[in-house]
Amino acid sequence: MARNEEKAxxxxxxxxxxxxxxxxxxxxxxxxLASECRDLAEADxxxxxxxxEIGRKVAEIQNEGLGEHRLRDLNDEINKLIREKSHWxxxxxxxxxxxxxxxxxxMTDLEGNIVDVPNPSGRGPGYRxxxxxxxxxxxRELFEKPPELRKRRTRYDIYKRIDxxxxxxxxxxxxxxxxxxxxxxxxxxxxxEEEWRRVEEIRREARRGAKEVVSVGAAAxxxxxxxxxxxxxxxxxxxEEKERKDKEREFVVHVPLPDEKEIERMVVERKKMELLxxxxxxxxxxxxxxxxxxxxxxx
Numbered sequence: 001m002a003r004n005e006e007k008a009x010x011x012x013x014x015x016x017x018x019x020x021x022x023x024x025x026x027x028x029x030x031x032x033l034a035s036e037c038r039d040l041a042e043a044d045x046x047x048x049x050x051x052x053e054i055g056r057k058v059a060e061i062q063n064e065g066l067g068e069h070r071l072r073d074l075n076d077e078i079n080k081l082i083r084e085k086s087h088w089x090x091x092x093x094x095x096x097x098x099x100x101x102x103x104x105x106x107m108t109d110l111e112g113n114i115v116d117v118p119n120p121s122g123r124g125p126g127y128r129x130x131x132x133x134x135x136x137x138x139x140r141e142l143f144e145k146p147p148e149l150r151k152r153r154t155r156y157d158i159y160k161r162i163d164x165x166x167x168x169x170x171x172x173x174x175x176x177x178x179x180x181x182x183x184x185x186x187x188x189x190x191x192x193e194e195e196w197r198r199v200e201e202i203r204r205e206a207r208r209g210a211k212e213v214v215s216v217g218a219a220a221x222x223x224x225x226x227x228x229x230x231x232x233x234x235x236x237x238x239x240e241e242k243e244r245k246d247k248e249r250e251f252v253v254h255v256p257l258p259d260e261k262e263i264e265r266m267v268v269e270r271k272k273m274e275l276l277x278x279x280x281x282x283x284x285x286x287x288x289x290x291x292x293x294x295x296x297x298x299x
Contacts, residue, residue: 034088040096058131068137
């Protein structure tokens with residue numbers, strides 16, 4: 001029995017396949033520009049064709065074993081088809097068809113979170129990564145969120161949350177505080193009264209002790225005063241005896257004492273000699289003394 005490959009290569013089968021190809025319409029090529037299409041049904045057909053191509057390539061890019069270069073090429077082709085799809089969707093809207101771009105799926109990161117990557121040109125979606133291309137070197141960092149920095153609260157933010165309750169103005173509105181403070185107040189009042197009575201008792205004891213000390217102190221002061229008088233009298237006798245002995249030992253020297261003018265003259269002369277010895281030379285001092293001797297000046 002012939003195999004399927006041999007059957008396909010037979011003359012009859014090739015003839016039948018050739019006739020079937022002739023009956024088919026010539027394969028239409030998608031217009032390069034979406035603006036060249038004038039029919040809404042054809043525009044929708046070309047959009048569906050682009051969607052099928054995108055689906056095949058997205059399924060192919062899921063394979064991580066294709067290599068970095070192949071993954072990047074596939075990702076570029078998918079982004080190119082997405083841009084072309086957006087052109088056809090705009091053309092469909094211009095021809096009066098539905099707006100497919102309004103409900104288009106969003107791009108997600110590795111964790112499934114939606115990531116909005118705007119196009120720098122401002123027209124259409126930005127560059128997207130699919131499948132294994134998200135794990136390429138330099139691409140994974142794009143999907144990692146930077147750590148959130150805790151913003152320091154300003155003084156305005158702190159005071160904005162402060163109201164009357166913060167200062168305790170509404171503590172007594174519910175009545176709970178009064179019920180709690182009642183027993184505590186009675187306890188504190190009893191303790192304060194007990195402390196006051198104890199202090200008053202100590203003061204009364206202190207006053208009675210002070211009176212007894214005063215009565216004893218009066219008698220003691222009289223004894224001390226008498227002893228003090230005896231000591232003073234004895235000191236006075238000793239002082240008089242000492243003065244008498246000093247007078248007996250006094251020795252009077254009969255010498256003339258200088259008066260105030262003489263003392264002033266001697267002080268001035270001494271200061272003058274100190275200045276001369278400080279600023280004048282020894283030769284000058286000798287000449288001065290010789291001149292005084294010649295003039296018989298003894299000052």
